Amino acid sequence: MRVHLGSDHAGLELKEHLLAWLRDNGHEPVDHGPFVYDAVDDYPVFCLRAAESVAADPGSLGVVIGGSGNGEQIAANKVKGVRAALVWNADIAVLAREHNDANVISVGGRMHSVEDMTHFVDVFIRTPFSGEERHSRRIGMMSAYEQTGELPPLPDSAKGLGPDA
DSSP states (O other): OEEEEEEOGGGHHHHHHHHHHHHHTTOEEEEOSOOSOOTTOOHHHHHHHHHHHHHHSTTOEEEEEESSSHHHHHHHHTSTTOOEEEOSSHHHHHHHHHTTOOOEEEEETTTSOHHHHHHHHHHHHHOOOOOOHHHHHHHHHHHHHHHHOOOOOOOGGGTTSSTTO
16 A cells, blocks of 8 residues: 655654554555654645645555644645545544545644554554445535535425525
8 A cells, every 4th residue: 555644843753653664564655754853844845745645646545644633634635635534543543434435644743652643544544445325425525515616405304494594
């Protein structure tokens, strides 16, 4: 599996660890930076590149890493075709893949041990999308919105209710 990685200074140590771990486990890591420690670097520079590479490389996955993972997830989700999930435990990693077909995982380098975060990435990579109709339908709605900007139609049960009434 090709795995694109990007981080900021707070995620640099974990990114370096994951590059070696991925190689040792038969994967093909692609490092989008940073390549040196810079305490004032900006995560969008590296995370957007990793996310764009995932979108352009069907079948690949991505890992973006920062202090909390929040900004990195937001940046990755700005790229068309990317579904990035902020993961803080193994169950969330599984659900991100099974239910959301997430293709990028975001983790907080200051939130967990290297061992825990490596486990989250391992679980994410090994878990396939379930392909269940309800999940595919929901992903289809989001993809259509991403392309057209048109909201999905309201279900009959919601017609006449709420602000769209």
